[in-house]
Amino acid sequence: MRFMVIVKATKETEAGEMPSTEMLTAMGRFNEEMVKAGVMQAGEGLHPTSKGARIKYSGAAPVVTEGPFPVTSDLVCGFWLIEVGSKDEAIQWMKRAPFAPGDELELRQVFDAEDFGEAFTPELREQEERLRAEVARR
Template sequence: MKFMIIRKADKDTEAGMMPTEQLVTDMLKYNEEMIKAGVMFDGMGLQPSVKGARIQFKDGKPTVIDGPFAESKELIAGFTLIQVKSREEALEWVKRWPPIDGDGNVVLELRQIYEAEDFGAEFTPEIRKQEELLRDSAISRDTNASR
């Protein structure tokens, strides 16, 4: 089972405040524990919404709304992707989040990620193969871009 741990934004993340050295150290330790346990496969922090945009579609036509966005409690500051055996295991990892983050007042959200088998018969073998090829291509491109 794959899950996304969503770190909700707050006034500090939206102000672009960088984490303290201690928080960076604690987060690296937390991430390292998950990687060594074989559960973490990605994670990143996000820049403040002032650097972002929302794209809203109405009748199929996009409208771009530049940030910042007023409701920081609805925004995310970062995410971690994990793969575990159960929701309970995912929750156990979330509970180990470094308590120094947000001065001990951080909101995290845990969301399960859809996987191919969740889609049922509509996800035909042909569609599954095409999706796997696209995913492999995207991973390959990301790996090559990082070099």
């Protein structure tokens, strides 16, 4: 099972405050543990929303809104993509992540092809496999 682990933004991350050397070191150790265990597939921090944009699809043309955006519980400042055997295993890994009191993560399971049922035709499945292979080659 794959999970996206969403790291929630804070006032500090939205202000562009960078983590300390100690935090970067602790996060590096945690990431290394996950890589060695075959759990981590990807993981990155994100710039604040002041450097981003939102695109809303409504009506004839998408509407673009430039950041920054108000700090709310829906903002993201980083993520991991992990592969584990269960949601419980994902939770156990993330309980070990080196975050400060008040920081928050959200775990969301990533859809697999089988989750889409009959709507995911053999042609769509072949296309998905071809695109994944092409991305992996890059």
